[in-house]
Amino acid sequence: MSVTIDSRFATAEDTANALGVSARELKALRKLVDESLKTRGANGTARARRRKTRLARKAKTAR
């Protein structure tokens, strides 16, 4: 038998508050998440990073 969750969706702030994580650490963890999404993309692959490398190499050759 399943239960229905009818409360607010826990954000990173909510989780940090519940677990006693400081605001400073929360900021650092968010930065880590941002960086990982920028370099690897949201779909969990390294496609974004490979594309960036490919474009950089292309630009270098063109010069």
Next chain:
Amino acid sequence: LPARQKPPVEVFLNVPYHKSFEILFLAYIAGVSVFGIVPRVTLENTSGSRRLEKIVSLIGTCRYSIHDLSRVQLDRQVPRTPRSKMPFELGLAVAYHRDARKGGHRWFVCEAMPRRLMKSLSELNGTDPHIHDGTIAGVFRELLNIFSRPGRQPTTQQMAQVYRATRRNLTAALHQSSSRTIYSASVFKKLSVMASEYADRFVR
């Protein structure tokens, strides 16, 4: 109260702190985060008070608890003893649930193999355990059988996405906490916050 005003729910994860269970532990963290639930474990309690009281207090603060009994077995170290931690904490949750004055607590049992629970804990005959087959996909599937969230119902693919993204940061979390194991308060907190952040971004 409308859903927007209700504070996020918390779930007590009663899991074995064993090396071979690390990936499933991370799967539980990622899986419950995708439902917008805050995971809680006994690892968090680093203060000096008595461990048993901290566990009871933690069960009391959580609306739900998930008890994974898949590693209730003899350990390898001498003297070989059964792992009684998980069934004991399950017993505490059941007692808490049965106390009408503290009602509202719901508990769920997870196992890796069907019918194993009948042998290891026959008192729970009549309770259907959630069988995850000892796999990450199985944990996600069973979490989906346990929880539902109207309007923002996650999928197992989203759970896997959050799991992979969180796992990529595992090395950084271990390094920052100077820990070699995932079973430390600091690492658990870091992973839970990151999983919540990923879940909030991926589950729209």
